[in-house]
Amino acid sequence: MRFVKTYNDFKLDCKLELKPGTITALIGCNGSGKTTLFKLYLGLIEDDDKHTNQVNKEEIGVVWNDSSFSLVLNVLEIKKILMYSYKHFDCDYFDFMLSRFELDPKKPLKEYSTGMLSKLKIIIATSLHAKTLLLDEPTSGLDVIARNEVLDLLRDYMEQNEETSILISSHIASDLEGLCDEFYFIEKGKIILCEQDLESYALLKGADETVDLSYALKKIGMTYLTNERQFYVENYPNLVIEKAHIDDLMEYMIKGETV
Amino acid sequence: MKGLLVKDFLLMMKSKKVILFMLFIGIIGGINDISFATGYILMVLAILSLSTISYDEANHGLKTLFTLPISKSDYVKEKYLFSLMITGIGFVFVTILGCFSKSGFMETLIILSTALLLLALSLPFQLKEGNEKGRIVLFVVVFGCTFLFAFLNQFIPKFFESIESVLNTLDPIMFSVSLLITSFVLYFFSMMISIRVYKNRVLD
Numbered sequence: 001m002r003f004v005k006t007y008n009d010f011k012l013d014c015k016l017e018l019k020p021g022t023i024t025a026l027i028g029c030n031g032s033g034k035t036t037l038f039k040l041y042l043g044l045i046e047d048d049d050k051h052t053n054q055v056n057k058e059e060i061g062v063v064w065n066d067s068s069f070s071l072v073l074n075v076l077e078i079k080k081i082l083m084y085s086y087k088h089f090d091c092d093y094f095d096f097m098l099s100r101f102e103l104d105p106k107k108p109l110k111e112y113s114t115g116m117l118s119k120l121k122i123i124i125a126t127s128l129h130a131k132t133l134l135l136d137e138p139t140s141g142l143d144v145i146a147r148n149e150v151l152d153l154l155r156d157y158m159e160q161n162e163e164t165s166i167l168i169s170s171h172i173a174s175d176l177e178g179l180c181d182e183f184y185f186i187e188k189g190k191i192i193l194c195e196q197d198l199e200s201y202a203l204l205k206g207a208d209e210t211v212d213l214s215y216a217l218k219k220i221g222m223t224y225l226t227n228e229r230q231f232y233v234e235n236y237p238n239l240v241i242e243k244a245h246i247d248d249l250m251e252y253m254i255k256g257e258t259v
Numbered sequence: 260m261k262g263l264l265v266k267d268f269l270l271m272m273k274s275k276k277v278i279l280f281m282l283f284i285g286i287i288g289g290i291n292d293i294s295f296a297t298g299y300i301l302m303v304l305a306i307l308s309l310s311t312i313s314y315d316e317a318n319h320g321l322k323t324l325f326t327l328p329i330s331k332s333d334y335v336k337e338k339y340l341f342s343l344m345i346t347g348i349g350f351v352f353v354t355i356l357g358c359f360s361k362s363g364f365m366e367t368l369i370i371l372s373t374a375l376l377l378l379a380l381s382l383p384f385q386l387k388e389g390n391e392k393g394r395i396v397l398f399v400v401v402f403g404c405t406f407l408f409a410f411l412n413q414f415i416p417k418f419f420e421s422i423e424s425v426l427n428t429l430d431p432i433m434f435s436v437s438l439l440i441t442s443f444v445l446y447f448f449s450m451m452i453s454i455r456v457y458k459n460r461v462l463d
Contacts, residue, residue, distance in 0.1 A: 044325055044462045057328040064326075067319035070270065077269045085262025085327045 003040045004048045012036050012189040018132065018165040023158060025176040026169040027246060028186035029254075034169040037186075038062075038136050058087060061125030065137040068121060071110035075103060075120065086128055094127040101149070115146035122150055126157045133157075133166040139175050151179055173246030183246070185253060192253050195227075201244035202229035203252075211236055218256030225252040262327060263337040264344075267311045271345070274307060282352075289356060294366050297353045301374040304349040306397070308342040309378075312385050321462045332454045335386060339450045342378050346371070368435040372442035377401070379442070379449035387456045 005012045012033040018024060028034050039045045042062065043053045069078050075098065082089045098105060101119050109117065118138060125133055135154075139147045158164060170176055176183070177198070185193040195201075204216065204224040212235070215228035225244060226232060232241055244252075271278070281303045289296020315324055324334070350371050357367060377397065384396040426434065 039322075039462075042326065044322065057326060060326070062323075062326040064319070064322050067322040069323055070266075070314045070320055071318060072273050072314065073266075073269060080269070081262045081266045083262075084265045085329075 001041070003037050005036055005040055005045065006048055010036075010189055012040075014184075014186065014189065014191040016167075016184055016191070018167055019182070020131075020163045020165050021158075022182055023154070023166045023168065023180045024182045024184065025180040025246075026167060026184050026186060027171065027173055027176065027250060028169070029171055029250075032186045033189040034186060035136055036189075038134055038167075038169070041134065058128075059131045061128045061130040061133045063118075063121045063125050063133075063135045063138050065118075065140050068109060068117060072108055074108045075105040078109075078124070079105070082124065082127070088129055090127045090129055093129075094123060097123040097127070097153075114141045115143060118142055119146065119150060119153070122153055126153065129161060131164055133164060135166065135168045137170055137172075138168065139170065139172055147175060151175060154179065173250065177246055185250060187254050193249065198244070198246070198249070200229050201225065201227050201249060202232065203242045203244050203248060204232060205240040205242065207239060211239060213259060216259045218252040219259050220252060220256045224259065225249070225256060260329065260333050260337045260340075263329060263334065264341060267308075267337070267341045270311050270314050271307060274310070278303075278307065286356065294370065296356060297367050297370045298373075300353055301346060301349045301370055302377070304345050305342065305374045305378050306394075308345040309381065309385055309394075311341065312338065313389070316389055319463055325462055331457050331460070335453045335457050336450065338382065338386065339378075339446070339453070342382065343375075343446070346374050346378070349374075365431050365435040368439050372435075372438045375439075375442040375446045379446045382449060383453045383456055386453050387460065 001017065002015050003012055010031075010033070014033070014037070016024075016026070016037070026034050026037070036045075040047055041053055041055070042057070042060070043055055046052045069081070073081075079091070079094060082094075083091065101116075101123070103112075103116055103120055103123075109120075112120065118141070122135070122138060125135070133154075139150055142150065154166065154168075158166065168176060168180065182196050183194070183198060184191050202225075204211070204226055205222070207213065207222070207224060211232075213224060215231055216224040216226045218225045225248070229241065229243075232239060282300060285296045285300040285303070288299060315321060325331075329337075350367070353367060354364070357364065377400070380400055381394075381397040384392060385394075
């Protein structure tokens with residue numbers, strides 16, 4: 001799917017594929033275009049061709065990080081709204097999840113903590129048994145324990161609904177490393193990297209003139225980023241080779257000098 | 260749309276103390292003058308139904324609302340339907356109230372028409388600009404009309420005298436019923452305009 005949208009000072013232009021049974025990560029800084037992409041996908045805004053994406057919203061569950069149902073409502077009331085809005089809303093699953101996470105159904109949302117609200121939003125999205133889940137920064141503002149609970153929820157959901165595609169956007173990359181199958185890195189509206197296997201990425205430190213740098217992509221200072229880890233492991237046993245984590249990839253792809 | 264209606268009724272129930280208080284004032288004030296009660300209660304309910312729009316728009320709420328399987332035109336239609344239902348409930352309430360004192364049912368119909376016309380005027384602005392600007396439009400229209408009539412009455416009394424004489428020749432039933440039908444028609448046109456206006460609305 002191609003997403004193109006121009007604002008006054010920003011242009012989004014990227015291609016992204018959501019595959020069934022895959023958890024896809026969209027990683028980027030604030031302002032890189034993640035939320036705009038979500039809005040385009042859902043048909044909330046039109047693209048540069050004045051075209052609005054038509055999707056079947058019965059089959060999509062969405063979690064926004066800065067938006068929820070009206071905060072004066074409580075969970076019981078929201079459940080009623082959902083029951084009348086969706087054909088396939090699963091009340092039993094919803095109730096079970098509420099009690100599993102100890103969320104009080106009679107409290108209005110404005111009295112919920114950030115963590116409780118995030119968990120509720122994910123429970124709502126997963127109760128639809130949707131084919132697609134779009135999660136915009138679902139773990140932002142959460143403490144470590146709540147984050148892990150949320151990630152576990154998503155893992156369980158994927159196990160029970162194998163054909164679902166999930167798109168998670170985040171700038172907290174460490175959550176996503178153990179969870180996602182495919183990674184898109186976005187910066188200033190463009191996809192700068194799309195990879196499935198991050199194992200082959202590494203940071204090379206202390207490389208001197210004897211090292212063949214033809215497989216190095218970027219450098220910051222004297223450290224190089226490469227996507228051919230195996231080559232360097234086999235040929236340069238004295239070179240310091242570190243696994244490149246998602247944060248490193250972001251930093252080097254955005255701020256590094258191209259080699 | 261059913262989900263949206265459920266949501267709006269639930270939201271209005273949050274203001275139930277305010278509604279009961281207003282009804283109480285309306286009843287007290289209406290003991291001597293039923294048209295006060297009618298006008299007051301209908302206007303209050305009409306404006307309250309519009310407040311659901313501000314609940315929807317608070318805290319980027321529209322982003323969540325539009326992940327429900329609804330289109331922009333569904334949203335607009337539901338607002339018009341909901342406002343109509345609330346005004347209808349108010350109308351039934353006021354009519355029952357009117358049975359206890361000598362009343363003009365015609366008067367009630369005319370006030371109902373006025374409420375519908377007010378809604379028809381302010382809903383497009385509420386939907387386009389959000390609640391604050393919509394309320395301003397509402398007040399400007401109401402006060403503007405009041406001042407206009409007072410002004411005309413002061414300086415061109417013949418204008419109103421001639422209208423009055425024309426109205427007196429009309430059959431009151433025919434007049435109030437046709438006024439009501441006209442306001443329904445204008446209400447419907449207002450909805451069509453709002454649907455077009457809302458298409459360009461950015462959801463945030």
